Amino acid sequence: MIKPIANIVVSALSIFLLGTMSVSAVNKKNDLPEIGVVASSAISLDKEVLIGDALMRQLRGQAPIINDPLLDEYIQDLGNRLVAQADNVKFPYKFFILNSPDINAFAFFGGHIGIHTGLIFNARNESELASVLAHEVSHVTQRHIARSIEARQKSSPLQIASLLGGILLAMANPEAGMAAISVGNAASAQSSINYTRQNEQEADRVGIGILAEAGFDPNGASSFFGILAEKSRLKSTPLAFLLTHPLPESRIADARTRVASFRPRNVPESINFHLAKTRILARYYANPKRNIEYFAEIVQKQSYVFKQAAEYGLALSYLADEQFEPALKLIEGLLQNNPDNLFYLDTYTDIAIETNQHQKAIDKLSAQIVNAPFNRVLTLNLANVLIKTRDFERATSLLKDYLLINPDNMLANELLSDAYLSSGQKLEMHQVKAEVYALVAAYPRAIDELHTAYNYANNRKIEQQRIRARIEQFRTAQERLQTL
Known part of the structure; x- marks a missing residue:
């Protein structure tokens, strides 16, 4: 419960x-x-x-x-x-x-x-x-x-x-x-x-x-x-x-x-539905070793709707168990037949980060994001791996553009905060941290973060005005929450 x-x-x-x-x-x-x-x-x-x-x-x-x-x-x-x-x-x-x-x-x-x-x-x-x-x-x-x-x-x-x-x-x-x-x-x-x-x-x-x-x-x-x-x-x-x-x-x-009253409809099975079910089991249920046994048995007995979904689950389980070589082999095989599948690209990125092959992930994600510039999976994965390689300028640019359209995305805000923190941009980091707190209705803590950011603004008057205006917006939001 x-x-x-x-x-x-x-x-x-x-x-x-x-x-x-x-x-x-x-x-x-x-x-x-x-x-x-x-x-x-x-x-x-x-x-x-x-x-x-x-x-x-x-x-x-x-x-x-x-x-x-x-x-x-x-x-x-x-x-x-x-x-x-x-x-x-x-x-x-x-x-x-x-x-x-x-x-x-x-x-x-x-x-x-x-x-x-x-x-x-x-x-x-x-x-x-x-x-x-x-x-x-x-x-x-x-x-x-x-x-x-x-x-x-x-x-x-x-x-x-x-x-x-x-x-x-x-x-x-x-x-x-x-x-x-x-x-x-x-x-x-x-x-x-x-x-x-x-x-x-x-x-x-x-x-x-x-x-x-x-x-x-x-x-x-x-x-x-x-x-x-x-x-x-x-x-x-x-x-x-x-x-x-x-x-x-x-x-x-x-x-x-x-x-x-409706005509019968034969709807084909959805691969994405089965990949989502598999991801839930492999990422959020049971433990890696148990999941490895489970998916390996499904693949062996061919008791699946889609073989790709079973192999994807096995790859996720190997990754969770830190068996990177068999995980990579499975994902590369899946990507060979479906190079733009987001489920496979996401796991490929995770494996690349764990094995310090960041540039390979950057190349694959960059090639895909050209056709889907604001896709959340591609954007957040690419930003994450760029932060790992300390390419903070490209990572922050990517995340800021995405947040202009999706300001309520918690993970994007957290990644942007991490990027600013790692690059030593404390003013920007505290401003984004305030947005994270606001997303969970913690307005007093959000205002505290903005007060801290104000101290880093020094004599940048335009930035100080922007921070003061945002503080007033958060105070108004808090009052509205209390008086709705």
């Missing part, structure tokens, strides 16, 4: 409680005519974005979010394919992954969707995984949290606090979240459960349509429900996903009925 989330819920709860207590003061200019996306009287879209950003910053600091460029790239690309087919998309969606074996996913304000590694690992194909993402996208487009608030405007603040605290905690710690909901009176608890089931049915209906329109097999939804039902029967306690997404038998039947 993810224990640190409890601290986030306390802060988030105060935000939501203040917001619900001042419902009448909310600007209604964003009222929407569609039945499925009402609730602007409870919370405006602008405020939804602000709250979503505040929650995301706290999640970065306290939840086990994976800053893995490859998995981030994969899940964001998959999510974007679904969002492109959704209606009522009001803001960019951000998909992120938590390192947790629970089969779970959750959505919250501002288009933020979290996926647990356990969900990806237990999905049997990409359509099953996409069905869950489509479901969560639907929760956002239908504004289910805002509608929950609106449905309870007549409740007392204490009941609202109990309900929202439970909902937020249930995002990442379902058992604790449902317990929090149950502490309210029986009628309130039953009402929240019924409303949740209505939301789930609507998200199923909308999500299956998105899934089909995006080119996936709509049967992925019903088959994934089958996985959940089967696993639930084998456990003494409900699965995490089922605690936040009630799954009565009627819901499975409804999903199968909806799917029947």
Whole structure:
């Protein structure tokens, strides 16, 4: 279970409680005519974005979010394919992954969707995984949290606090979240459960349509429900996903009925899906020696969907066990047949760094980045190896350009901070360190870093003005966090 989330819920709860207590003061200019996306009287879209950003910053600091460029790239690309087919998309969606074996996913304000590694690992194909993402996208487009608030405007603040605290905690710690909901009176608890089931049915209906329109097999939804039902029967306690997404038998039947209205679709297996599953196992589950045995047996028995994915997992396991020679041999073989595959290039870079063959990695990455100048995997890998070779000027230039487009990327900011530190640029290092703290809502520490940076600015008046302005921005952000 993810224990640190409890601290986030306390802060988030105060935000939501203040917001619900001042419902009448909310600007209604964003009222929407569609039945499925009402609730602007409870919370405006602008405020939804602000709250979503505040929650995301706290999640970065306290939840086990994976800053893995490859998995981030994969899940964001998959999510974007679904969002492109959704209606009522009001803001960019951000998909992120938590390192947790629970089969779970959750959505919250501002288009933020979290996926647990356990969900990806237990999905049997990409359509099953996409069905869950489509479901969560639907929760956002239908504004289910805002509608929950609106449905309870007549409740007392204490009941609202109990309900929202439970909902937020249930995002990442379902058992604790449902317990929090149950502490309210029986009628309130039953009402929240019924409303949740209505939301789930609507998200199923909308999500299956998105899934089909995006080119996936709509049967992925019903088959994934089958996985959940089967696993639930084998456990003494409900699965995490089922605690936040009630799954009565009627819901499975409804999903199968909806799917029947679509033409059957034979969707080819996705190599990237299987590479992502393999990476999760090799990097985040078990230990290197156990994984070497596991993947070696799969390769030997040919019990794989893609041989490349099994070999990739074996290479990652060898690398983790510091057996660089067999790892390199496998990766070079994979790159020979697919030289632009990001999964293979990333591992090749890691091996090159470990074996002091930096220039080979730089050459390969530089050749690829010409065609994809802002790709996160290529940019962050190349910047990392350039820092190792002390080519700080090129590394910082690369990272600064990337951050102009992706300012919230934690790993890019951390790499830039490391580059400035290693090159002795203390003014710039403290400025970037402040941005890192701001990304996790640690505004007092961010302001402290900027005060330190100011001391290094000496008589550079323009730089001093810029730092003072950023300090004021962080103070405003902190005040907004406290008064939302």
